[in-house]
Amino acid sequence: MRTGREDIPFLVVDAQGNALPEVEVWVRDLMRGDARPKTCRSYCYALLTWYRVLWTLGRPWDRATENDTAVMVGWLRVARNPQRRRCRVGAAPAGSVNVRTGKRALPEGYSASTINLTLAAMRGFYEFHAHFGEGPAVNPVPESHRQRLLNRHHAPDAPWQVSRRSRLRQKTVEQSPRSIPDMQWDEMFASLRCDRDRALLACYVSSGARATELLRVLGADVDWAGQRLWVISKGSTARRAVPISPEAVRWLARYIAARGPLDLQEVVWRTRRGESRPLSYSAMRRVVQRANEVLSTNWTLHDMRHTAAIRMANDQALSLTDVQTILGHRDIRTTTRYTVPRVEEMFDRLQTFYTRPRNEPRLPAGYDPQDMEVVFGG
DSSP states (O other), X not given: OXXXXXXXXXXXBOTTXXXXXXXXXXXXXXXXXXXXXXXXXXXXXXXHHHHHHHHHHTOOGGGOOHHHHHHHHHHHHHSBOGGGOOOSTTOOOTTOBOTTTOOBOOOSBOOHHHHHHHHHHHHXXXXXXXXXXXXXXXXXXXXXXHHHHHTTTOOTTSOOOOOOOOTTOOOOOOOOOOOOOHHHXXXXXXXXXXXXXXXXXXXXXXXXXXXXXXXXXXXXGEEXXXXXXXXXXXXXXXXXXXXXXXXXXXXXXXXXXXXXXXOTTSBSOBOSSSSOOBOOXXXXXXXXXXHHHHHTOOOOHHHHHHHHHHHHHTOTTSOHHHHHHHHTOSSHHHHGGGGSOOHHHHHHHHHHHHHSOOOOOOOOTTOOHHHHHHHHOO
């Protein structure tokens, strides 16, 4: 439940609508530790899943055991995620692969990363109460003690040492980032309905900014002379500059000229219908969904960031540290994920390789082909 308070932005309530005090004190401690409100929101959703299992089993939270955690993990592995329900006619079936993009739609159930996030939130919740002598004697979420020992004295510039997964932790597969091919990008850009959407997508694919970072840009954050935007980074809340292409600047100027004078303290991206208000993430996602319906694709807003990152990382004019600075990555190893070749370019090179004529063997000067055939055989 959203509270609207800065010290406790979210709470978990029971069936009668009463807030759970043990969760409330934990969320307050997270906010005192400078956690982001969205982090508290995801952790509260994770604990809500855990409490629903406890209520079904009739188990108090401070009497939970590892077997109860195993029951929850087993249920999450087979249960259907209600957020993945598709009611729209013609929607792609869950888990299907789009023919044009090669991307798989989200499956019906809960992903491995969702289960691991739930276990991590539960682990931190019970560790907090154990510090004050509350809760069960043993944390109901098992942990790999070997992994804790290996990374106890971890250096910031050293890679993390990987050991065997803890019990009940799910195996996750790291997916390579996918960029939008140039031809499909041109088709998507042509399918947009207004200058605002064209300006937004041009800024996305040229700056590499995250979706929410770009949507919060104010009029004072636009540097016309420097062709850049100032955004607030996710997590660190640091103000940093991201470049935009000359084409994006032209579309942005065209959009602002059509909508009227721009207040310096006003959000640049506004709604087009009804009362003027800042464009939300859901509304911008719907813009991309409409383009996907026309083109029979399933690209997302975050694919714009992947496209910009892969274009920059594979360009000889930019170094990897330049790309790291533009994308706002803390660790350069995160940026190296984008050094993969673009799929369409790789296939073009393969077609060139397949159609290349075979090199016929030739004998050096002075050798008679008939003599070589007699000596070595035909």
